[in-house]
Amino acid sequence: MAGVSTKEIKNRIRSMESTKQITKAMEMVAASKLRHAQARVADSRPYFEILHGTIADIVSANSEFSSPYLQKRPVKKSVYVVIAGDRGLAGGYNSNILKLAQSEFSGKDIQVLPIGKKAVDYFRAHKIPMITEQYASAADMQVGDCFSLAKQLCKMYLAGEADEIYIGYTNFVSVLSQTPSIMQMLPLIGHKTGTEDKASDILYEPDSDEVFAAIVPEYVGGILYGALCESRASEQAARRTAMDAATQNADEMIADLSLKFNQARQAAITQEITEIVAGS
């Protein structure tokens, strides 16, 4: 009996060790990708923040509200752009953002535009109408894709196919913390605090409608790109943390099993000796 048990334990230790090797390798890959992604976030974050801040300034100071991008319409149709990852094994990264998005959907007539394979799969499984499945690879998206997607979204908004557009992405707070969030892209919103008394003497060249028509697609594209960079970095950070935890768990289990193995081996030897002594 003891012999079978030691063999079983040995097999488990061996399989645990190969699992550990895989998780360790994945952690290292994620850590190296994370470094690149972090550099990208550091580059794109000032753009993201300044673009957002500037637009909020302009919107707060605007009193004409003639541009369709500024007008709040009764909401019939909402569009959500949701950015998730292409692969699993990244801890709660995919499920956190998808759950948050899902919780926003209730009671609305919505369409989603998923970015990343996991998002596409999730919305397909939940039978939520998708605008396109074209962006199934979040890792391959370039700046150009963001801008062409932005143009498409703005066209939909102007055509009345969408009355509000949101983006769901994961904010890269730090290597250890990533928070999923939903942000409104269209219609444009100003600063939350009442800055209405601020004189709206902004010069629009050639005029405010044309200015908004030209800059809003750029703004949406910029926000999409920024959100994408944040999400990618978050994905790698989440995967690194998850794989690190998995490696540690494997270590613990191996230590535990080794102890059991030694105990079983010891027991077998003791039993053999007892048998020999008893037999003589």
Place this chain on the structure above:
Amino acid sequence: MTAFALKIVTPDGLKYDGMAEELIVRSTTGDIGIMAGHINCVVPLGMGQAMAIIDGIKKYAACIGGMMSVIDGKVTLVPTTFEWADSIDKDRSLASESRARAVLADKSSSQTDIKLAEARLKRALIRQSVAEKK
């Protein structure tokens, strides 16, 4: 000359953050110049050359797309791409030019391809003319 605060940010990072005496950019309706004390304004940018005077030295750059805003004396330039003359990769823009010309010369190119090629050609030509002004 009086200086004003200028910030230039692109998706690739912060390109400039500091004081400048003058800024000239190509808007969708033509060149527009900014000096200290400019009225608050918002201008969408076209494709073209940008010139900034920083510490009395003229600096040229290729500036494409995006917008510029002046709010409370602070100038923020948020272009899609912005390259100072000395950081332009001339070989790349020459290659891009010849590729774009090949698409335009090809009669079987689709309408969207032609549009993309035209934009690429324009960007390449701007980069080349700016790169000469180092």
